[in-house]
Amino acid sequence: MARKSFTKEEIKQLVEDENVEFIRVTFTDVLGAIKNVEVPTSQLDKVLANDLMFDGSSIEGFVRINESDMYLYPDLSTFMIFPWATDSHGGKVARLVADIYTADREPFAGDPRHALREALASARKAGFTAFNVGTEPEFFLFKLDELGNPTTELNDQGGYFDLAPLDRGENVRREIVLTLEKMGFEIEAAHHEVAEGQHEVDFKYASALEAADNIQTFKLVVKTIARKNGYYATFMPKPVAGINGSGMHTNMSLFRDSENSFEDVSDEMGLSKTAYNFLGGLLAHATAITALANPTVNSYKRLTPGFEAPVYVAWSASNRSPMVRVPASRGKSTRLELRSVDPTANPYTTLAAILVAGLDGIKNELEPLASVDKNIYLMDETERVKAGITDLPDTLLAAVRELSADQTVISAIGTHIADKFIEAKKIEYTSYRQYVSEWETDAYFENY
Numbered sequence: 530m531a532r533k534s535f536t537k538e539e540i541k542q543l544v545e546d547e548n549v550e551f552i553r554v555t556f557t558d559v560l561g562a563i564k565n566v567e568v569p570t571s572q573l574d575k576v577l578a579n580d581l582m583f584d585g586s587s588i589e590g591f592v593r594i595n596e597s598d599m600y601l602y603p604d605l606s607t608f609m610i611f612p613w614a615t616d617s618h619g620g621k622v623a624r625l626v627a628d629i630y631t632a633d634r635e636p637f638a639g640d641p642r643h644a645l646r647e648a649l650a651s652a653r654k655a656g657f658t659a660f661n662v663g664t665e666p667e668f669f670l671f672k673l674d675e676l677g678n679p680t681t682e683l684n685d686q687g688g689y690f691d692l693a694p695l696d697r698g699e700n701v702r703r704e705i706v707l708t709l710e711k712m713g714f715e716i717e718a719a720h721h722e723v724a725e726g727q728h729e730v731d732f733k734y735a736s737a738l739e740a741a742d743n744i745q746t747f748k749l750v751v752k753t754i755a756r757k758n759g760y761y762a763t764f765m766p767k768p769v770a771g772i773n774g775s776g777m778h779t780n781m782s783l784f785r786d787s788e789n790s791f792e793d794v795s796d797e798m799g800l801s802k803t804a805y806n807f808l809g810g811l812l813a814h815a816t817a818i819t820a821l822a823n824p825t826v827n828s829y830k831r832l833t834p835g836f837e838a839p840v841y842v843a844w845s846a847s848n849r850s851p852m853v854r855v856p857a858s859r860g861k862s863t864r865l866e867l868r869s870v871d872p873t874a875n876p877y878t879t880l881a882a883i884l885v886a887g888l889d890g891i892k893n894e895l896e897p898l899a900s901v902d903k904n905i906y907l908m909d910e911t912e913r914v915k916a917g918i919t920d921l922p923d924t925l926l927a928a929v930r931e932l933s934a935d936q937t938v939i940s941a942i943g944t945h946i947a948d949k950f951i952e953a954k955k956i957e958y959t960s961y962r963q964y965v966s967e968w969e970t971d972a973y974f975e976n977y
């Protein structure tokens with residue numbers, strides 16, 4: 530599936546025919562936040578001529594104040610009209626995702642979308658025409674109070690695949706699905722997840738750049754439609770202690786034209802040498818990738834035993850406790866599912882890191898360890914050591930240290946992004962360490 534690339538004339542025509550009055554030009558900062566500048570359609574020619582400028586020094590992880598002028602180059606294939614948004618005259622709002630260029634009109638090294646483009650160029654050099662990615666983002670719905678502020682009260686008490694009345698998110702989810710369909714998403718499934726108030730909407734895989742844009746659009750749609758219905762949607766990985774957190778399982782495969790390079794019908798598991806070596810690369814660089822795939826302090830509260838989230842670097846075809854699962858489908862759907870990723874990940878840098886790790890595995894013919902076919906949570910440490918199973922980092926700081934030591938993963942995101950990301954994450958971790966939590970006062974106050 531490839532999205533249609535519009536010409537400038539087609540976009541101008543659509544803007545006129547559909548009565549679009551505002552264009553939002555969006556991009557993503559180093560930490561994964563979506564940013565946008567909104568311009569009236571009178572500025573459309575300027576936008577399409579790549580002449581829209583902004584101050585890069587005000588964006589997290591971009592540039593210093595003395596080199597702040599940057600250009601937004603819209604990617605014409607990302608034109609989309611927001612079905613929910615109209616201005617006071619009933620005019621519509623559309624968006625274009627942009628690449629960032631410097632004042633010298635060079636691609637900007639701090640642009641996460643640029644990092645993913647570079648990784649995709651490496652995949653093409655290695656003979657692959659597409660890196661296909663399908664994600665399964667999970668989120669929680671909380672109630673809003675009368676003033677419209679989020680509360681800590683979940684929207685329902687439902688569980689996995691429950692129906693209404695236990696599932697009170699049914700109508701919101703349906704509206705999310707319909708909105709996404711109007712925006713061109715192909716929705717494969719939507720359901721209540723295991724935890725109370727937790728939901729999942731799955732959309733069809735796409736080539737990595739489109740998949741990353743889709744994730745950012747998806748989060749915006751979920752938050753917008755939830756709020757319209759009196760709920761607050763959060764993609765925080767572990768919003769409530771003691772119940773499942775929210776992951777964003779990331780399914781992936783490499784294609785050569787229409788052929789899935791991960792499939793080999795002659796292999797016992799139906800997987801090709803390319804797939805095994807990609808998996809070998811993914812496992813070899815897993816601890817460094819974790820810093821990007823799980824980039825918040827809270828991410829590590831999800832990666833704990835017993836909540837369907839992975840804790841160890843391992844893979845399996847038959848069970849869901851390891852970090853990588855090989856889902857049973859074959860043919861075009863032959864894929865690896867990385868289960869550690871959570872929805873706070875910057876999709877551009879995370880996919881760049883995953884792809885470069887996999888390509889490193891292919892280039893250096895890295896073999897994965899034997900698959901683990903037991904529930905890893907039930908294995909003791911001796912059994913795990915014997916099977917070569919290692920731990921995923923257990924804190925943001927540990928993950929950031931792994932990233933700092935992995936030149937392959939750093940090369941995937943570039944040193945500009947790596948330096949800014951590592952610096953910001955160390956500050957975030959220090960700020961967390963300075964906070965004294967209720968758990969600590971409960972555990973220590975009266976005992977010492």
Ligand SMILES: Nc1ncnc2c1ncn2[C@@H]1O[C@H](COP(=O)(O)OP(=O)(O)OP(=O)(O)O)[C@@H](O)[C@H]1O
Nearest residue numbers: 661662663664732733734780781782861862863864
């Ligand atoms: N060849 C492929 N490459 C990448 N992604 C793919 C490929 N084939 C299917 N997918 C995507 O994988 C995702 C599968 O989601 P689905 O919820 O069915 O998986 P699951 O892991 O079995 O579910 P769960 O983990 O919730 O039990 C979808 O986004 C789908 O489009």
Ligand SMILES: N[C@@H](CCC(=O)O)C(=O)O
Nearest residue numbers: 773774775776836837838
């Ligand atoms: N919510 C689980 C995943 C549940 C599932 O298998 O879909 C997680 O944290 O990853």
Ligand SMILES: [Mg+2]
Nearest residue numbers: 665667722729
């Ligand atoms: Mg799920």
Ligand SMILES: [Mg+2]
Nearest residue numbers: 665778779866
């Ligand atoms: Mg899954």
